[in-house]
Amino acid sequence: MKPAAFDYLRADSIDEALECLAQLGDDARVIAGGQSLMPMLNMRLAKPEVLIDISALGELDYIKIERGMIEVGAAVTQAQLANWPELPKQAPLLQAAISHVGHFQTRNRGTVCGSLCHADPSSELPLCLATLGGEVVLASIKGKRTLSASEFQIGMLSTAKRADEMMIAARYPTNQAHTGYAFDEFARRHGDFAIVAAAAVTLGDKIRLGIGGVADRPQVLELDNPNGNSLDDALNTFAWELGGSDDIHATARYRRELVRRLGKQTLQDAIACRA
């Protein structure tokens, strides 16, 4: 498998990359870590005229905390986020999820924003963004706009990013006091795409459960003060509402059972670790 021919532009600035996107639109693709795009190029599922490499852009290589959000620039790799010293304190959910993102060899190159742009329904970083209520920053030569996770991911492998836009940053809410977080997933091999992934957050009396790998994008259930029976009922309804289908990895029924069991376990783990 070899990619179809393309021109290669290593952008020297965000403006240069945006200028190129404005001219070419759909004919250009932005590459950062390439851990999702390169397989698509190799399989010729993507055949851009021009590949715009933003991985060396220093202005996108930062992690900072601003207004209660952790902002991750588009050149930051998943390994950089995993090794960020503030991660355990500021983002326990991401800390729990990040080791499930691919393998350490793919995290060495794959970026946080790249994973969000690829928008695989079973991937972990979009699931965390949806569950925590994060947002993304998109830029074009016309300016910037900020979209919430639910506005951004609109379906399987599809986002609200326009052809002339690129994601320049993602924002995850920081850790709040008295909040519990948990993440778990079930996959055939550690690091493979999850059959079902679950992220849970407790917020006061409310709990939020995000599920990936079943619907066409991460879906979040919010519950008030759930207890034994009502929790089981709510999870069962949620499992059916997600509308999963059979595929080579698992049946829809198996996925529903995972939502009920893994979902409940993850919620309980989040409640148990609430400080």
Next chain:
Amino acid sequence: MPRLSKDQRHHITFTLNGEEVSGYAEPRMLLSDFLRHEIGATGTHVGCEHGVCGACTVRIDGKAVRSCLTLAVQVQGRSIETVEGLAGPDGELSPLQQAFHRNFALQCGFCTPGILMSLCEFLEHNTNPTKEQIGEALSGNMCRCTGYSEIVTAALETAKELTVAHKTER
């Protein structure tokens, strides 16, 4: 940087196992193919070509990565390490390679270069790893012969050996 045209081959220079090498690549050429076909360094193997099997794992600036998911034009000026760089100049195998040899940690050997390069980085960061940690690190490399247990043993032995070597040095 000027846009590199798809219709031309471009001159690429980087450091391979400590020595400067160069060759010509179209923008679409994968690093794995560039190493094998342009440089002639066939120690790096090509399996799935979409990042799943790990056979093509090399180190770029010290980090273990998939060379099939990297373009040759992206490594201009960088430092690459491949399996050819592990043994000493006289051909003496590295401690990790010796442990693989001792423990029968390979059969057909196709996956071995990738596994060695992955474990090299892993053992640098994890001097006293558990079996579980090694297993997680190896999840990115497929081996269909060994069942992995010999590979895990070789990695454990190497970690121990390197720790002892460090202690003796002091």
